[in-house]
Amino acid sequence: MSAPPGEDLVNQWESEQARLRLQVVEEDTEDWQRSPDFSGLERVGGVDLSFIKGDEVNACAQLVVLSYPDLEVLYEDSRMVTLTAPYIAGFLAFRETPFLLEALQRLERNQPKLRPQVVFVDGNGVFHYREFGLACHLGVLSGLPCVGVAKNLLQVQGVHKNEQHQSQIAALQKGGDSFPLTAASGKVLGKALRSSDRSCKPVYVSVGHKISVTTAVRLTHSCCRYRVPEPIRQVAKDATKALKTSKYRRPLKICHLWECA
DNA sequence: GCGACAG
């Protein structure tokens, strides 16, 4: 008797997450993180994968490094990749991490002086079913401080998108205001952050690795010109642009009736 | 059956 399709894989992934989870550092480890104005912080990174409609397999993997505090692009790398793992909520890292790591390794090899001091990741960190989202996974495997920023609320560990949550959102007055996302256990898994004065819809910030929640929220706010922090906004923009222009252009397959036998 | 489902 074999398990239903996919169940073995998910079980294996869960134990991998449990194993790596032990290595997450949820405190500030860098001097610049303690500084009121982040002095000493000069480079912030962003990573992302972009897709084309109807293609779940091919994607553009992107890494950008921005200067801090000016948020100017210092480095960008994009590469077409072919994914193997499916998207399953809670297991995003197994789909994306290998290619994000490769991009970080290319940077390390070619321009080590541009290594980011912190990486913004599109997705959650410890705000996750098993407290080990994409930002933690990439953080542990790369050894770099990482911050998870999700654009949508994952309902997890007793955190619900209910009326209470909505009224907490409504109470966020200005950019930088936040409220904690508290698990049933009492642990603060992350924070909902109003990232700018003009955006009412918050982003969900959580620790990836080697940074505290408080610092992660403060840093995220300081990297926001718009709702989404600049490193992630830049990387997503460039990846989408790359997909639409030169790099990813193949003729559509012509379907012939006689092939449909 | 119904709702939830980071990207």
Place this chain on the structure above:
DNA sequence: ATCTTGTCGC
């Protein structure tokens, strides 16, 4: 994730 036009507001 991606699609797509206009529209409202500063």
